[in-house]
Amino acid sequence: MEEYLALFPYTSAAARYVEASTRTFESFLTVGEFSKLILNRSVERVTRAISGDTPASLIERDDYEVEIFSYVMARALVSCINETLLIQRYANAEAQDAFDNLRHADEPSRDEYIMSLLEDFRMPVSVENDAFRLHFTDFVKYTGRLRGPQWRLVNLLNRGSVTLAKGEIIQILAEAVRLKVLSGLPLKLSGKMCEELSPYTSPLKEAFSQVSSHLVDSGPVVLEACPPCIKALLSQVKAGRNLSHPARFALTSFLANVGMKADEIVRIYETSPDFDYDLTRYQVEHIRGASGKDYIAPGCSTMETYGNCVESDGLCKRVIHPLSYYRVRNKRHEGVQRNPREGPV
C-alpha cells in the first residue's frame, strides 16, 4: 500500500494520507532533514518536467513519504511559476512515470496497481482473461489524445462498453493520471508562500525560460539542417541499433520540436530491433503532445552528459542547443534553396 502511494501520489488514496498526516505544508519550509529531502525531490520532479530527459528509473523511491509530499510540493512549485506550458509538461512527466512504473512492475503488483488505480479514478471495469471491459464514457474521456483506429469508439463499442487489453488499459490510466495531475493547477497560493518558495522556483523558472526560448516554428522538416548529434542518432536507428533512453528522448523531442508528425517519428523507429509499436507510439505521442512542443529537446550540455554530442562541427561552437543549430542551418538552407525563377517576372 505504501509503495502504491509513493508510486502514484496523485491518487485520492494518497490525498487522504496527506490529509491524515500531522505534517503541514508550512513545516516543509522550515529547516530540517526531512523538509530538505522533500524540497529537493520536488525540485527534481519539476526539473525532470523541464528537461524531460531524466529517466524515471534513476530516481530512488525508497522513502515513500518523500515521494508523497514532494508531489504536493511540486504542485506548489509549478503553481508559483505559473507557466501553462510548464504545468502541462509537468503533468506529462508524471503520466510518463506512471506509465513506466506500471510497465516495469512485476506481474502481480502491476495487476494490483491497475485495479487500485481504476478504482481510484472511478472507472468500474469487469475483467476476464486479462481483457478489461470499460464503459464507453470512461473510454472516450481518456483517449482523446491517442491516435489510431484502435482507439476510436466506432471500432470498439459493443453494448455500451469497450474491451481493452492490459497494455491499453495502462495507456488509458496514464492519460487519467495526466488529467488528474492537471486538474486544479495552478493552485491558488498566497503571494507570501510563493515568496518563501522563490529560492527554489527562481532557478526552475530560469531553466524553463532557457529551454522554451529554443522553440522553433514548425515548417517542413529539413533533415540536412539537423545538427551532427541528431544525424548520428538517426543513422544509428537506421542501422538497427537500439538507442538508450536519453538518446531516444533527445531524438524524438527534437524531431517533434521541428515539426515532424507523430506518425513519421514512429516510422523512424520501426527498424529498431526492440520496436514495440504501442510503446513507441505512446512515447512519441506524449513527448510530442498536441503542439509538438510539450517537451523541449535537451540542450548541448545535457547531450554531452549522456555522450550524445558527437561529431560536433564548426557551427556547434556557436550554439548551446541543437535546435538553435537547426534554426541557423535551416535559414541558410532556405536561402540556397530558394528558386530565383519563382518570384514575380
Next chain:
Amino acid sequence: MNAKTKAFLESKFKEYYHNPVIGLPPRFRKREWAFVLFDSAYPRLVMRRHKAFSSQKDLQAYLGAVAPAHVYYSTAYYAYPSATRMQDKKWEGADIIFDLDADKLLTDSAPSYALMLQAVKNETDKLLDFLVNDFGFDYADFSIVFSGGRGYHVHLREKRLVTLGSHERREVVNYLTGTGLEPEYLLRRTNIIPVPGDNSCWEIRIRTWIDKYFKRLRELDAEMAITELAAVKAIGKRRAKEIVDVMSQDTTIQPLLQSRLMPLTAWKSLIREAISQIKVRIDVPVTADTKRLIRLPTSLHGGSGFRVTPLTFDEFRSFKPLHDAVVFADRSVSVKILKPAIAEIKGETIKVHQGTTELPEHTAVYLMARGLAEYESRRLKSDQK
C-alpha cells in the same frame, strides 16, 4: 409579416400559454433561458438571452405575459445561468442532444412536408436503435421530442454522459455517423475472412447487412442478381455469374466465403455501401456542442404554430405530427394568401392560391407562421393596402 398578423399570432400563443401546459426540463433552475418575441423585428430573430427562472410559476407567468414565438433553454447547466458572459456562468454539465432535421436528410427531391417528416421519423428510429442496442441505454433514459418544425430531437441526460466535453461527444457522433470506419481496418482484424467479425456492434451491423444483401440476391431471379452483382466494384459479368452459382448453394454466405470468388475490393465496396446505409444522419455540431440552446418541449414553434411535442417511446411509435402536434381549433379565420401552398393538417389537404380566403384556425396559423399568409380582419377587408 405585418403588425396585424403578428398581433394575431401573439394572441393565439397567449391563449395557449394561458393554460398550465408547460413541462419543465430537469434542473431548470440551472439553465439559461432564451426567447424570441413577436416584436417589431420579427420574423427576424432577436434573441433575448441569459434569463433564469427559479420556479415553474415564474416561467409560466412570463410565458403567459409575453407569449414568445420561440422558447429555448440551454442544454448546459450552470452555477450562474443568468450571467451575461459565458465564462461567468460556470458550466457544470449538459444534456446530450441529437438533432434530426429534414435539411440534413433530403438533398435533392423536395417531397411534401408530410413525407419529409416521415423520412426524419424513420431516421430517428434508426438513432434510437443505436442508442439502445450499441450504447446500452434504456428507453427510459431518453426523451424524444417532435421539434414542431422539420424534425425530432432526442435528449439524453444519463449522469455519466452529462459531463462529457465536446471532443468526447464527437466520438459519440462519429460512432453514429460511421466516421472513421475503414473497411481495411475491419478486415485486418478478422484475419482471413473477408467480412467483418463481431468485435463491435458496428461489425455485427455490417455483417447482418451483408447477410441480408445476399439473401435478397438469392431471392431475385439469377439474371437480375447477376446484373446487380456485376455493378459492384471489381466484379465483372462472368465473375458475377460464378458468385450467383455458389451463393445459391446455401442459405448462408459460408460457401461464398470459402470459394474466395469475391475479390477483396468488392468486399470493401460492399462494406462501404453497408456503412452508408446503416449510419444515422444527425446534425453533427448540435450533438458535439456542450452549450446549445434547445427548444422547450411543450412550447409552441413560432415558425409553424405546432406544439413542440415530448413523446414516450410508445407515443413516438404511433405519433402523427401533423395531427398530434396541432393545438389550434377548426373555427374559421380569414387570411390573405401570399404564395400558393399546400397544407396537410389533421388529415385534410388544403391547397391555397393567392387571394383572400377562409381557413380553419390551425391551418391559418400555420400559413401565417410560415410567412405564406397575412391575417385579414373581416371588418377591415375593404381598406387593404
